[in-house]
Amino acid sequence: MPDSDILIIGGGIAGVSTAFHLAEHGRSVALLERGEIASEASGQNMGGLGGAGWGNAPDLLAYLTMGSLEIFKRLQIDLGHDMEFRLSGGLTGIHTEDQYNFIRDRVLSLKSNGFEGELLTPREARAIEPEANPDLLGYMYAPKRGQADPVKSTQAFANAARNAGATINTGHEVLSIEIRADGTYAVQTNHGEYNSETLVIAAGAWCGPVGQMLGLRIPIVPVRGQMWATESLPPRIFHDISSAESSFTWSSDNGSDDTTPPELTHKGDQRFTRHLYGRQRKNGEIIFGGDRQDLGYDFGIDATGIEVNRGHASEVVPLVADLPIARTWSGLMPFSVDGSPIIGKIPLRDNLHIVSGLASAGFGKGPMAGKLAADYIHTSHMPHVLAESDPARCVTEAE
Ligand SMILES: Cc1cc2nc3c(=O)[nH]c(=O)nc-3n(C[C@H](O)[C@H](O)[C@H](O)COP(=O)(O)OP(=O)(O)OC[C@H]3O[C@@H](n4cnc5c(N)ncnc54)[C@H](O)[C@@H]3O)c2cc1C
Structure with missing residues (x-):
């Protein structure tokens, strides 16, 4: 079965954006999605995005909303993906x-x-x-509010990720995860086993059950x-x-x-x-x-x-x-549960990351959440704005 440096679980906007930005960094990355791309919240949302601007001292909210807006512009205007994006206000x-x-x-x-x-x-x-x-x-x-088609946009990120070299596997449900003695991950799916050094959880509302496969409690409702x-x-x-x-x-x-x-x-x-x-x-x-x-x-x-x-x-x-x-x-x-995004490294396991907790605004925040997660994984340094979304505050060992 194919091995990659980085394996991402979830083909919603958070997962496909992370895959796209990691592939652009030249990393070997594969994504596992149990349904189709955008088959859950990322394809079902209203398609509203954007925010109130960068402000004088940009915080995580400004980065996620305004950074994502720039990424929507880049994919549609510069890279030519039709996402029905427009800055409508x-x-x-x-x-x-x-x-x-x-x-x-x-x-x-x-x-x-x-x-x-x-x-x-x-x-x-x-x-x-x-x-x-x-x-x-x-x-x-x-x-600075905008809109785009959720399905077309999420699929555009998946296509851009593929164009940049990522492998996108749909119809692949993650059933269990084993951590080997050397700290690498063996992920069992309905299509066999996938191995990687780094694992990224981008499973949206199902982060809790995926966390349980690793013996972790991820407080996503x-x-x-x-x-x-x-x-x-x-x-x-x-x-x-x-x-x-x-x-x-x-x-x-x-x-x-x-x-x-x-x-x-x-x-x-x-x-x-x-x-x-x-x-x-x-x-x-x-x-x-x-x-x-x-x-x-x-x-x-x-x-x-x-x-x-x-x-x-x-x-x-x-x-x-x-x-x-x-x-x-x-x-x-x-x-x-605390209302803030959960983006970054989960220190309780080796090379384990999460991009989630995007709540009711993840379509408009997911593109930048994925970019920040990808930058963190690629450089091993936490982008400073992710201090606000540090998983260490809330992800614990399962009881
Ligand atoms: C009705 C509605 C309206 C909304 N309106 C807006 C809006 O206007 N603007 C906005 O910004 N946000 C909106 N949102 C919120 C937004 O849709 C979400 O925050 C965002 O889509 C979350 O993206 P995600 O990638 O984290 O999760 P998802 O899109 O849910 O993706 C997670 C993926 O993981 C996969 N997965 C789960 N478990 C496994 C497994 N074991 N193996 C393999 N794959 C697995 C799932 O199949 C799923 O495709 C709305 C949401 C809803 C439901």
């Missing part, structure tokens, strides 16, 4: 006086720290997004997100669309405890807040989603949640109230 609807005051303070704070964001009147918002609700109190405009789409329409919505409701709620109570990640929409079965994100795809479908619920590995669609989300979307873009729902889907997001 984002609009966040403000529904109440309290939300307005919160967003006004947030915009002031962003600007004073070198980030970008504007508070718009409904009239100003409707000049750039004609379907925006004129009856809301205002909108926050984020010029699978969180269900669900989405719905209208039939295709001519272009009507041009920005990423969201609402200030959830960020306002989470600013006073992020809902977390020792076992529950922050910023979910539900506490157990009870709705805690409404979260919203959406856009119109190039094929004309208008898509929205937002719920984040910890239900274990249950993917089933909750029709009530979809209706709540549709009502929320209609408050920001009234035209969707009258459009029938053509399809729904769901996926599992990899939330770390």
